[in-house]
Amino acid sequence: MGLVTCQLSISLDGYVAGPNQSSEDPIGEGGMRLHQWALANASWREQHGLQGGERNPDSDVLDEVRDGIGAVIMGRNMFGPGRGDWDEGWRGWWGEDPPYHVPVFVLTHHEREPLQMQGGTTFDFVTDGIEPALQRAREAAGELDVSIAGGASAVRQYLAAGLLDELYLHIVPVILGAGERLLDGVGDLELEQVKVVASDAVTHVKYRVVR
């Protein structure tokens, strides 16, 4: 069985998204500043069907976090800006060929039929909680890892429930000052630092959650 992993860009003051998420600000106000290091990188661009970009130590990290993922779980607020009943026209932020290429399970309180996208991505909407979602993701992933993609609330829930094996943080030298904090209310986790990679712009630290 694979691991349950999570990798996120985080501001130096602990936010993984800015405040006031909307269709104009998918990651909240200022949240895109957390991802500039990746957007200009050759690895990220290749993963998103784009050419060019720089290769540096960040590229190896971006390759590493892509590899070995058999299924993805995300919170509804990562899938879209809507709340409450579904707007059935909303099919995610990523167009018809999302960059996941594996089954994606979306945590929601509102039922919806699955979506079959191009390139191997499917979106399944799970309404019975984080543990059933993980069970379905594990079945879909087989021997591969399950990635908890975000947002903060989904990751916090898996951390607090003791269901996460690895947390890989990309620590960006940005102060957001407000937004969604990753590590509030997760309890007294025991973490072990297992890997550090630094580029000029970002420090990547992988933690193992000790059980």
Add this chain to the structure above:
Amino acid sequence: MGLVTCQLSISLDGYVAGPNQSSEDPIGEGGMRLHQWALANASWREQHGLQGGERNPDSDVLDEVRDGIGAVIMGRNMFGPGRGDWDEGWRGWWGEDPPYHVPVFVLTHHEREPLQMQGGTTFDFVTDGIEPALQRAREAAGELDVSIAGGASAVRQYLAAGLLDELYLHIVPVILGAGERLLDGVGDLELEQVKVVASDAVTHVKYRVVR
């Protein structure tokens, strides 16, 4: 003129001290967990007149942050657990030969005569604010650096006022869940990552504050 620097151990959720500081818990409840990496280290032990300890990449960082400091500024809550009028019997946490060996300026709202300690440490109590304290510390430091030793509130004030040049964080894989957060309310700082050192236990990241 030297730089104005700060180096602090910080939990992964952004705290530099736990809650409820007292004479039993000088760094708040759980706060000592942020410093275990240093206490067992040969460099820290030597700086505090102790023998033994391990030498590893943390030692180089501990040597680096000791060198070149000509004066220190700290908040009153770092100097002691008391509040309000001074208990004149309180001469700091560190005994008669504190590990500073330079002039130390303590930010306080309550006047007190200077203390001359052994080993070159003096404690001067500054009641007219962070800028006069920095001016006095710069004069005392000459060409050397001024270190803002803590606690969180003192560092936040220097950061928010644009008076800090370098922030060296020792990021410890501990979740404190409560206490004194370093980076709340400091405004939208521009930081540049200038150095990363990793040991098995801690990730040290030095940031330059861009003006």
